[in-house]
Amino acid sequence: MKPINVGIMGVGTVGGGTATVLKRNAEEISRRAGRAIVLKMAANLDIARAREIVGDGIEIVSDARVVATHPDIDIVIELIGGTGIAKDLVLTAIDHGKHVVTANKKLLAEHGNEIFARAREKGVMVAFEAAVAGGIPIIKALREGLAANHIEWIAGIINGTSNYILTEMREKGLPFADALAEAQRLGYAEADPTFDIEGHDAGHKLTIMAALAFGIPMQFDKCYLEGISTLTAQDIRYAEELGYRVKLLGITRRTAAGIELRVHPTLIPESVLIANVNGVMNAVLVKGDAVGPTLYYGAGAGALPTASAVVADIVDIARLATADPEHRVPYLAFQPDRIADLPLLPIEAVESSYYLRVCVIDKPGVLAELTHILADESISIEALIQKGSERDGQAEIVLLTHRVVERRVQSAIARIEALASVTDKVVRLRMEALNG
Amino acid sequence: MKPINVGIMGVGTVGGGTATVLKRNAEEISRRAGRAIVLKMAANLDIARAREIVGDGIEIVSDARVVATHPDIDIVIELIGGTGIAKDLVLTAIDHGKHVVTANKKLLAEHGNEIFARAREKGVMVAFEAAVAGGIPIIKALREGLAANHIEWIAGIINGTSNYILTEMREKGLPFADALAEAQRLGYAEADPTFDIEGHDAGHKLTIMAALAFGIPMQFDKCYLEGISTLTAQDIRYAEELGYRVKLLGITRRTAAGIELRVHPTLIPESVLIANVNGVMNAVLVKGDAVGPTLYYGAGAGALPTASAVVADIVDIARLATADPEHRVPYLAFQPDRIADLPLLPIEAVESSYYLRVCVIDKPGVLAELTHILADESISIEALIQKGSERDGQAEIVLLTHRVVERRVQSAIARIEALASVTDKVVRLRMEALNG
Numbered sequence: 001m002k003p004i005n006v007g008i009m010g011v012g013t014v015g016g017g018t019a020t021v022l023k024r025n026a027e028e029i030s031r032r033a034g035r036a037i038v039l040k041m042a043a044n045l046d047i048a049r050a051r052e053i054v055g056d057g058i059e060i061v062s063d064a065r066v067v068a069t070h071p072d073i074d075i076v077i078e079l080i081g082g083t084g085i086a087k088d089l090v091l092t093a094i095d096h097g098k099h100v101v102t103a104n105k106k107l108l109a110e111h112g113n114e115i116f117a118r119a120r121e122k123g124v125m126v127a128f129e130a131a132v133a134g135g136i137p138i139i140k141a142l143r144e145g146l147a148a149n150h151i152e153w154i155a156g157i158i159n160g161t162s163n164y165i166l167t168e169m170r171e172k173g174l175p176f177a178d179a180l181a182e183a184q185r186l187g188y189a190e191a192d193p194t195f196d197i198e199g200h201d202a203g204h205k206l207t208i209m210a211a212l213a214f215g216i217p218m219q220f221d222k223c224y225l226e227g228i229s230t231l232t233a234q235d236i237r238y239a240e241e242l243g244y245r246v247k248l249l250g251i252t253r254r255t256a257a258g259i260e261l262r263v264h265p266t267l268i269p270e271s272v273l274i275a276n277v278n279g280v281m282n283a284v285l286v287k288g289d290a291v292g293p294t295l296y297y298g299a300g301a302g303a304l305p306t307a308s309a310v311v312a313d314i315v316d317i318a319r320l321a322t323a324d325p326e327h328r329v330p331y332l333a334f335q336p337d338r339i340a341d342l343p344l345l346p347i348e349a350v351e352s353s354y355y356l357r358v359c360v361i362d363k364p365g366v367l368a369e370l371t372h373i374l375a376d377e378s379i380s381i382e383a384l385i386q387k388g389s390e391r392d393g394q395a396e397i398v399l400l401t402h403r404v405v406e407r408r409v410q411s412a413i414a415r416i417e418a419l420a421s422v423t424d425k426v427v428r429l430r431m432e433a434l435n436g
Numbered sequence: 437m438k439p440i441n442v443g444i445m446g447v448g449t450v451g452g453g454t455a456t457v458l459k460r461n462a463e464e465i466s467r468r469a470g471r472a473i474v475l476k477m478a479a480n481l482d483i484a485r486a487r488e489i490v491g492d493g494i495e496i497v498s499d500a501r502v503v504a505t506h507p508d509i510d511i512v513i514e515l516i517g518g519t520g521i522a523k524d525l526v527l528t529a530i531d532h533g534k535h536v537v538t539a540n541k542k543l544l545a546e547h548g549n550e551i552f553a554r555a556r557e558k559g560v561m562v563a564f565e566a567a568v569a570g571g572i573p574i575i576k577a578l579r580e581g582l583a584a585n586h587i588e589w590i591a592g593i594i595n596g597t598s599n600y601i602l603t604e605m606r607e608k609g610l611p612f613a614d615a616l617a618e619a620q621r622l623g624y625a626e627a628d629p630t631f632d633i634e635g636h637d638a639g640h641k642l643t644i645m646a647a648l649a650f651g652i653p654m655q656f657d658k659c660y661l662e663g664i665s666t667l668t669a670q671d672i673r674y675a676e677e678l679g680y681r682v683k684l685l686g687i688t689r690r691t692a693a694g695i696e697l698r699v700h701p702t703l704i705p706e707s708v709l710i711a712n713v714n715g716v717m718n719a720v721l722v723k724g725d726a727v728g729p730t731l732y733y734g735a736g737a738g739a740l741p742t743a744s745a746v747v748a749d750i751v752d753i754a755r756l757a758t759a760d761p762e763h764r765v766p767y768l769a770f771q772p773d774r775i776a777d778l779p780l781l782p783i784e785a786v787e788s789s790y791y792l793r794v795c796v797i798d799k800p801g802v803l804a805e806l807t808h809i810l811a812d813e814s815i816s817i818e819a820l821i822q823k824g825s826e827r828d829g830q831a832e833i834v835l836l837t838h839r840v841v842e843r844r845v846q847s848a849i850a851r852i853e854a855l856a857s858v859t860d861k862v863v864r865l866r867m868e869a870l871n872g
Binding site for chain 1 (some may be wrong): 453457460461462464465466467468469470516565571572573576579580582583584585588630645651709712714719724725726728729730731732733734735740741743744745746747748750752753755756757758759760763764765766767774775804846
């Protein structure tokens with residue numbers, strides 16, 4: 001059978017990895033795909049740099065439009081990133097009848113609806129396994145492997161940088177800043193780490209998974225984002241004493257009222273498998289009504305793991321390229337005309353358990369004031385410990401609540417912080433049992 | 437689009453689960469598949485029992501051949517099990533142009549080559565996600581999600597019964613017989629548990645995964661099987677003291693000399709994620725050259741989890757049914773004309789690390805005799821502890837070796853057992869770091 005010709009737009013880490021995998025495993029990949037996959041062309045502004053990365057025997061151009069529109073190219077691989085030029089190029093490739101593979105989570109989470117609609121019009125495939133959790137085939141699992149299920153919720157460690165920092169903070173008792181500096185030194189965090197540590201990256205990935213799980217449009221603008229930069233080693237230690245680990249989770253859940261879509265540090269019981277996913281590794285826990293909980297674990301970033309996902313998408317397209325477009329697997333797991341408009345819940349309407357740490361003056365009656373407010377807001381307490389404080393004459397009260405809607409907790413915190421005996425802002429973290 | 441009609445042969449636990457899932461999630465499944473999936477017919481010798489399980493509105497027949505050959509049926513679901521009548525019926529269904537979904541690991545591991553060849557001739561699909569690790573979409577991951585990789589090895593906890601027994605033995609210090617009795621009481625083990633506890637079931641599943649990973653024919657007859665029935669709580673405790681858990685693993689590995697295919701109790705470091713998979717849960721760890729290690733975890737058995745896999749296969753077939761047979765995903769991940777005939781290694785040629793426990797008379801010089809034999813066989817020792825024995829005047833020597841080919845260990849054990857100071861059979865367990 002005739003080879004499939006692919007062209008890469010944007011030659012960096014993942015582009016280099018893709019070239020390596022296609023070359024090194026060419027024989028094995030063609031035994032699977034039934035045809036050769038040929039990296040025919042690559043586009044990069046810096047041609048010399050791209051040549052160094054992809055090696056000889058591949059045409060390199062500086063204008064990515066050449067790849068997006070070239071008559072010899074069957075599949076265009078977009079590895080430029082961002083939503084500006086990348087979006088234009090992806091739409092151009094689609095308009096020219098090319099299938100597209102992309103690792104660009106931001107592009108899909110923010111403009112996916114438009115891109116998939118255009119692809120549908122033109123009868124081409126858009127595949128994006130590499131956009132979520134790197135090499136872990138979680139897109140395929142959600143879109144195909146779990147297709148029998150009413151998916152109830154997903155909770156994922158989907159940002160390796162943050163997970164590395166949290167692992168260092170726990171294992172070495174480091175403050176956030178030191179763990180971040182260490183991550184930067186090792187190349188696990190960017191010079192400007194905002195995108196990773198404040199939850200944006202995880203939010204993009206979560207938005208894509210929610211669309212696949214529930215058959216809803218991409219709605220990144222409604223995703224709640226809270227990062228890890230204000231977390232203290234002290235709270236991680238207290239959580240540990242109570243039997244919990246703190247992880248930056250992306251959580252999406254279907255409730256009677258609507259869909260939760262939220263990224264935040266979360267206490268989870270140390271006994272659940274995903275609590276033991278450490279360092280830069282990623283894992284996604286999916287709860288389906290039939291299958292129960294399933295977990296998918298692996299490298300969430302890096303040249304070769306991400307290339308593994310890019311090339312799997314190419315093989316999928318090679319296998320399906322001649323099939324009737326109406327019979328292919330739908331982009332977002334659900335048929336485009338069967339997408340639901342379930343409402344997305346604001347964070348105030350989300351139900352969770354909570355970890356609260358309150359700094360108080362150590363005198364009689366303070367605990368009574370606190371527990372009175374919680375009772376008044378119908379918040380019931382699961383556990384409570386009192387800790388000495390480093391500050392003279394003060395104490396810390398750490399408590400875990402049962403499940404309650406977030407607006408009650410917000411109200412309780414405002415009232416607690418107004419108490420004369422409370423000396424600092426209340427620390428509030430969410431907590432999930434992940435067994436429901 | 438016209439509905440897909442399915443018929444079930446053999447209505448038991450999984451058949452009931454499949455009927456439940458198809459009914460309960462009908463709306464959501466059709467939103468994904470683009471067409472309704474209708475359970476039209478079921479065959480069972482006991483018609484009244486089948487009626488109780490699948491409910492009204494479905495035609496029930498006693499002769500499964502009616503389902504296998506019925507002109508209205510598009511997909512036949514084989515849930516009879518075993519290799520006798522099930523094989524005849526699957527071949528009959530294929531001959532009648534039906535796509536087949538089966539959960540029958542024994543049938544595929546022992547007769548898969550013949551079945552897939554026939555299916556290819558007739559241009560129909562045979563899907564079997566439910567045959568390995570229940571609801572975990574591991575077949576899809578191996579066949580499609582990891583298609584870019586040169587797969588190096590797989591290690592799986594793929595028999596829930598055995599994992600439950602081992603978990604109980606460890607957590608409660610129970611002897612094997614008591615843990616088995618408890619598993620039987622809870623319905624996790626059959627009255628005759630041989631198939632599960634002696635590794636046959638895991639061997640069937642492993643054989644299927646090896647074929648998918650390496651592009652080799654099914655060769656169950658060359659799979660090495662060693663079960664857990666002779667394991668003692670004492671060895672599990674000693675392993676734990678050394679930082680290891682004992683799991684019944686199915687391991688298949690590609691080496692320069694050939695393919696390893698083996699099921700046996702295995703010591704693995706407690707720090708690896710799969711060591712913390714407990715109870716009846718399953719997990720499969722796959723090492724690919726590009727993606728690195730990935731892990732897939734979930735329920736390996738049960739009505740609804742297995743039905744989740746059966747129905748995912750039906751949806752896959754519904755999506756691909758009209759595609760050109762030459763462009764579908766190959767049954768065993770590799771194109772049928774590109775299957776390799778790599779040799780399968782006998783257990784003597786396998787390389788592993790080992791746990792050895794030797795009962796000796798507690799007197800000077802014994803350890804020297806032992807270590808002399810090991811040195812002479814070029815077996816190097818990683819750790820060694822000496823333990824008091826319950827038997828007067830005796831001691832136990834527990835040692836862990838570095839990696840070495842098994843035939844040297846067999847030879848060393850024979851020589852050790854021949855020593856006058858050695859009072860009992862040597863206990864030999866294999867050990868894997870799972871980080872290679």
